[in-house]
Each structure stands twice: as structure tokens, then as C-alpha cells.
Amino acid sequence: MQEIDAFRSWRMAGLALALGLLAASAPAGSPPPAPDYAQAQSWLARPGQPSAAELTPKGGGFTDLQAQARADVFYIHPTTGMRNDMLNVPVDDPEAAKLGGLMLMAQASPFNGIARVYAPHYRQTALPVYEKSVDEQQAPMNLAYADVRRAFEHYAAHDNQGRPFFLVGHSQGANHAQRLLSELVQGTPLQQRLVAAYLPGIPLPRAVFDDDLRRIRPCNAPAQTACAAVWGVFGKGQGNDLADWEQVTHWNARQQRWIPATGQPLVNINPVSWSKKERQTAARAHRGAVPFGAASTHFTQPRAQLVSVLDDGRYALVEPLLPAELFNDGGVFGGTNYHVFDISLFWLDLRENARRRLNAFLQQEDKLRAPLLAPVAALTVRAHEPVRWQVRAAHRPTHYSATNLPPGLALDAKTGLISGTAPAPGTYAVLLHTRNTHGEDTADLALTAR
Incomplete structure (x- = not known):
């Protein structure tokens, strides 16, 4: 029922935008009461608190593994508040919370195979x-x-306890994540625990990294x-809409204000290859998009090989x-501005890349000798045909096992x-396990027979 309500809110927001109903001037007034983050109700998601971050795409064969996770993700949701009176x-x-849950499901779930979600x-x-x-x-920002x-x-202070973590935000959430990197992560002990930050959905100038985030570089390689x-x-x-998009602001630490990126060189990566050496990828390389916004297909099994991607140095251009029938933003942007789908279009690509980066991070720790399963989700x-597939893991596992392996394998x-x-044809939610004398690792594997 909450998901249906969220869809209704999403469509109404799109209609309001299309009719220009949200462009009215909002009165300043007094700000709403501040949340108390010692209280559970101030969190959209956190371990031990049921949330949409625990979900995986329907029929996709994936598993929420937060209970076994070695890392955390601090996720900041995009704009979900459509009110024009403040x-x-x-x-x-209530409406912002419903949409927040919808975005949490679509955007934080790629990480629930390797990380506990805090949002x-x-x-x-x-x-x-x-x-x-x-x-x-x-x-307001x-x-x-x-x-x-x-x-x-x-x-x-209270939850990380020295664990590796990802910092993830989309759109407005990416704005705030960028500023967190600048003010609380860079040059502090937290930087030593940062696996990676994922900041889709904002035009971020290269000057941000040259002038401010000098110790945290743009990701240019998949590991x-x-x-x-x-x-x-x-x-x-897309044409003129690309130029319009550069009016969106980012945090400028030198000026201590939010400014647009107009005319500046931008940072961008291809979210299939995750490499500046492979800027263009064919559709066959696309691991999988999870449908978003169309009621009959929303958050169902990933669709692979859906788009080719070109990193043109500023944006990820797809065709x-x-x-x-798979992607509907409710008219919020429309056309070929795929802002709402920045993460869901690359859901499986992101799930596998996050594990790959976490494995690389853990392998840098001299004391770690526990096995690490390869990032294939x-x-x-x-x-009905013969299968031979090798489960791969680092650090010389001495034992492998699997849960829910289908009959015949x-x-x-x-x-x-x-x-x-x-x-027989179908999708099977398999869990892979491996161990050695130093520890163990678990990963989900969506096995599809066609």
C-alpha cells in the first residue's frame, strides 16, 4: 500500500511541475523543527530498523546481506519534498517521506549485499x-x-566503529555528500575508512577537486x-537541456556558497566500465537496469544489455x-533527461562495482587474509544445458559452499x-559462501536460466 501511495505522490508531483504549480514563491517563515539523530524516527534507514533499504528487485534473485556486511553506506536521498509553502x-x-522510501528502495538497495545502510x-x-x-x-541549502x-x-561517533564506509548521495543528496567530503572526511581519520563516494545527479566541476578535494580524487578506474x-x-x-542542467548548484568551499557549474569542465565517469580508459561501452556490457516508475514493472528483475553508454567528458549519454514501460519519472523531467534514473539504470553495474571497490579496499589492509568473493552478482x-562456472575468491579459500543452488547443479x-x-527457466536466489582459517565471506548470486 505504501508503494502505491508513493507512486501516486510521484505522479502528482510530476503533474504539478508540468502545470507550473510548484514555481510559486515560498514564504521564508520559521524553519521546521530539527531532527534528533539519537532518535530512530529521524532515520529513513538504519540497521535493525525495517526499511525499504532491505528490499531487492522482485524476482531478481538477490539477497539483503546487511547482517553479514563488512562495510557501511551512508546514503543521502535526493529531493522528495514538493511543497511550495516553505x-x-x-x-x-508524509508525502516527502513516501517518496523518500521510494528513492531509498531504488538507490540504496544496490549496496545491501555488502553494506549496512544508514540514511x-x-x-x-x-x-x-x-x-x-x-x-x-x-x-535553504x-x-x-x-x-x-x-x-x-x-x-x-556512534555507529561506524572503524568500519569501511561508502558515502552515497543523489541530486540534492550528492550536493550534501560533496560538502561532507570537504568538511568532515578529507584529511581526517574518516578518509582512511572511505571505500568510495558515489555522487550521481549533479554537475560537479573538475575545479572542485583541483581547489578543494585535493586528497579525494575523481574515480577513474573500477577498483x-x-x-x-x-x-x-x-x-x-539532449541539446539545450544539458546547458540548462549546468545551472544546478554545487558547494564551492573557497567562496563558502552554492554556485552553478555553468561553462566549467565537469567530472564524469561511465557507470558501466567505471573507467576513463573505456569511455564508451556497447549495450552488451551493460550489467542491468532495475525498472523505475512504471507500476507494472517497478523494481523488478534487472534488464541487462539495455543501453550503450558514452562518457563525453561531461555526462553519461545513453542510447x-x-x-x-520500464522507466517513468512522472513528468518531473521527461524527455531524455534521465536524472531520476541515474542509479536505477545501472543498478546491477553499481552493485557489482561497489563489491569490487570494497574488495580492493580490504585487500589493502595488511592484516586481512579472509577470503573475498569476486564481484559477480x-x-x-x-x-537444461551443461554448466561449468568457477566461483572465484581472493586469499586462497579452503572451502566453498552454496545455499539455494537449483537442482541439477x-x-x-x-x-x-x-x-x-x-x-528449468527461472531465476534462483543463490548464496555463495567461502572460508579459510582467517575468516569467511558471503555473496549473493542471481542465477537465471533461460
């Missing part, structure tokens, strides 16, 4: 504020960031750590056009080889 949206606003509510800047002047955006900062400080991956998705031939085989406990005859 500058900052209360954390208990704060915050007094986000309301969507109509982005129609205002840059000067008028300063106070600063108030929203102040909440995110306090939430992150609470997490760092790079302590870096920030930035991308924004558009269909090829062909996304099918409406999905496998497709031909139904067997796993060699010593070598990790899966062999036998593929099952």
Missing part, C-alpha cells in the same frame, strides 16, 4: 526553491546540509578507492531511448566449481 520540508512530511531524514530544500535565484538558494552533517557526525564517482545520465542529442545460463567444496545441468 523553503525546507519537515522531516515528518537520515533531513530538512531538505523544497523542489520549488531550485526555481529561485542562486542567492535565495543559499539559506545550508539548513539542509546542517542536518545531514549532524546525522553524519552522529553516525561517525579505485578513496575516490568520488560522478555521473549524470541523458539521452544522446536507445528508455522504454516507457548475476549469472545467466541456458536452461553442484558446487565442488574444494575447488569452487559449479557444474551440472542448468535448471
